[in-house]
Amino acid sequence: MEPVFGQLLATLLAMWWPFVRLLAMLSFMPVVGENMVPITVRVLLALALAVVLLPVAQPPVPITPFSLLGIVTTIEQVVIGLIIGLCFQLIMAVFTLLGFMASSQMGLSMAVMNDPMSGVSSDVVSTLLYVMSILVFFAVEGHLVFNGVMGSSFKSWPVGGGIPQVALEMLPLQVAWVFSAALLLALPVIFSALVVQIGFGLLNRIAPAFNLFSLGFSLIIVFGLFMLSGLVRYIPEQYVRLTSRVLGMLEQMMVAR
Template structure:
């Protein structure tokens, strides 16, 4: 029994070493990193993917545990995993930006609800678009593509040589602007119609100063906003698919390049 423990101990250490990158990616990635996902489920998924990695790659874990070299290797593994998930998380912030723009133009910017992804309050419209993006992410097998990228990352960035360069960190930081650009383009159809409505209401206020704009403008903004969202939703759905594909492509090009 004692000899069996000596044999299996290196394999368990190798499994735990592989789970560091996998677990960090799942924590930072959308869907897997939701606060509603229990910790035992994340650990089970990390261990299952780690077994898959060990079956397809030859991983050599550090021989000693409590050394500076091992600590640096663990930090490097965690950074690679966090970078993979963080790039996807940036793109998933686009619906929240679009919800802020649309909600403010409709006059319901105060309508917030709890975001199950982060546990914080977010605009109701942004939450609706975020749920649609999550469903499209799953329907397009984005979660499977993420798992495939995690497995392939051990070939592109093998343990021991997994440090991200300064250029990769810079590109990941610059990719943060994509969330604002994608959110603006996602809200553009509805925002344009609401802008036209505001222009009309402004002209009415100048031509009829006695008109109560609060009694007319808010219901009109709500009605036009709901109708415009219903009309523009097919185009918004197509662009949500573009966001999913761009996020997966960016995660591969920025981290695994």
């Protein structure tokens, strides 16, 4: 009985390292890391994936989780999971920022509702684009891509190998890329709203008695909705393209390590 108990204890201790990294990644990645997913579900998912990744997640040298080295290694796994989760979160940040830019130009930024996915208030356009991004995430089998990235991370960044310095340097630099990608996607809506506002400004100077500014607000919303309907058709294609960019960035991080 004692050998069986010792073997079971050794297996549980070995599962600790992939479990910590997976739980940290699931807590920070989109969709699964949102408030709409209970913590117990994330814990069970991390536990199930830890069992699957157990053969490739073992440290080269056995580490006791209750030692000082084990505490440092646990923090290391949390940071690595946070880095990978934030890399996937960059894609969702692009479309959330895109929705905010579009709604502010259309005059819909005042239409704010409580977002059940993030637990904060956001405008309706950002929430719509976020829901569409979630659907595209599962349509392109993003959850399977996530599993593949997680398995590759244990090979490139083994347990006890330290925090990858290249990842700590490269990830903050991607914030500028998020802003530029969102701005490029929002340019059609921004430009069209600007043209309509300039047109109504000129008409108001020509015929000030008509008070066209009161009518222009409604027309800008209608025109912005038409532009948004045309933009929504390209969301899946852009999502796949941004995902490929993030995967290329992760591959570059792992190869550099």
